[in-house]
Amino acid sequence: KAGVTQTPRYLIKTRGQQVTLSCSPISGHRSVSWYQQTPGQGLQFLFEYFSETQRNKGNFPGRFSGRQFSNSRSEMNVSTLELGDSALYLCASSLEYAGAYNEQFFGPGTRLTVL
Amino acid sequence: KQEVTQIPAALSVPEGENLVLNCSFTDSAIYNLQWFRQDPGKGLTSLLLIQSSQREQTSGRLNASLDKSSGRSTLYIAASQPGDSATYLCAVRPRNFNKFYFGSGTKLNVKP
Numbered sequence: 001k002a003g004v005t006q007t008p009r010y011l012i013k014t015r016g017q018q019v020t021l022s023c024s025p026i027s028g029h030r031s032v033s034w035y036q037q038t039p040g041q042g043l044q045f046l047f048e049y050f051s052e053t054q055r056n057k058g059n060f061p062g063r064f065s066g067r068q069f070s071n072s073r074s075e076m077n078v079s080t081l082e083l084g085d086s087a088l089y090l091c092a093s094s095l096e097y098a099g100a101y102n103e104q105f106f107g108p109g110t111r112l113t114v115l
Numbered sequence: 116k117q118e119v120t121q122i123p124a125a126l127s128v129p130e131g132e133n134l135v136l137n138c139s140f141t142d143s144a145i146y147n148l149q150w151f152r153q154d155p156g157k158g159l160t161s162l163l164l165i166q167s168s169q170r171e172q173t174s175g176r177l178n179a180s181l182d183k184s185s186g187r188s189t190l191y192i193a194a195s196q197p198g199d200s201a202t203y204l205c206a207v208r209p210r211n212f213n214k215f216y217f218g219s220g221t222k223l224n225v226k227p
Contacts, residue, residue, distance in 0.1 A: 004158075031213055043204070043217040056214050090158055096213065101166075104149060104206075104215065106159040 002026065004093050004107035012113045018079040021110045025072050025093030031055075032074040033104070034066060037088040046089075049074050050096060078112075086114045117142045119207050121218035128195055129226050136190040136221045138205030143183045146208045150179050150190050152201040153220070159204065163190070167210075195225045 005024045013019050025032050033056075034046040045058040049068035066076045072093075078085055088111050092104045118141045128134055138148070147166050151159040163172045163179040165188070171180040178191040192199060202222045206215040 006158075033213065033215075035215075042219050043206075043215070045214045045216075048213050050213070056212050058214070088156075092159075092215075094213070101164065102147070102213075103161055103164045104208075105161060106151070108158040111156070 004091060004105050006089075006091055006107040006110050008110060009108065010111045010113075012115065013081050014115050015081055015083060017081050018077065019081060019112060021076045021078075021089055021091075021112075023074045023076070023091035023093075023107060025074070025091075026105055029093035029095055029105075030072060031094045031096040032068055032072065033092045033094075034074070034076050035090045035092065036060075037090060037109070038086075043090070046076070081114045083114050086112060088112075117145075117207055117209060117216040119205060119216050119218040121203075121205055121221050123221060124219065125222045125224075127224040127226065130195060130197060132195050132225075133191070133193050134195055134223075136192070136203050136205075136223070138188040138190070138218055140186045140188075140207045140216070142209070143186055144210045145183065146210045148179075148181055148188050149206045149208070149215070150177075150188075151204045151206060153204060154201050162203075192223075195223075197225045197227050199223060200225050 031050045033048040048056040068074045088109045092106045149164045150162040165181040176193040202220040205218040
């Protein structure tokens with residue numbers, strides 16, 4: 001069974017540009033969550049998508065947005081990049097059925113560097 | 116707001132030792148708690164998940180316990196090996212949200 005995949009694995013952008021990251025969840029998983037990991041702030045929750053709807057949102061500015069498609073694949077977009085957006089972006093997927101063992105599985109991450 | 120703390124921040128032990136990593140959280144209204152390991156520059160690998168109704172889970176040399184009333188979880192690693200060297204993260208999921216609150220991790224170094 002394939003795990004969570006994220007593309008691209010590495011990105012280098014300059015300030016002011018925008019970027020789109022992609023996440024393919026484990027087959028059958030309905031929920032996709034996104035996290036930002038930095039040395040200073042650790043792992044911080046960005047948002048969660050379930051059945052193509054944003055269900056939960058963290059405390060990030062509106063420059064961070066996302067969406068989920070009917071096949072549960074998700075994209076995350078960051079506009080007007082800032083130096084502080086340099087981070088490892090991780091996505092996680094889970095089944096999210098009532099009564100299920102809703103374990104979260106993480107992808108390998110996308111390393112974004114903003115110059 | 117849920118706060119998760121992991122102690123110690125770093126740990127260095129000789130190969131073969133048994134060790135305990137600690138995780139504490141402030142709000143006992145949790146759905147589950149999950150332990151992960153992260154190798155440098157990599158994603159998170161799930162180790163164990165404990166539902167809020169459970170007291171412990173075991174997988175191989177790993178055992179995780181949960182005491183909701185005191186807001187604590189421990190990860191016990193038996194007979195540590197150099198391959199266990201990684202950062203171990205504890206994550207708590209609240210009852211009503213699919214969202215993890217992470218601790219800052221324990222960086223483990225197992226010396227041959």
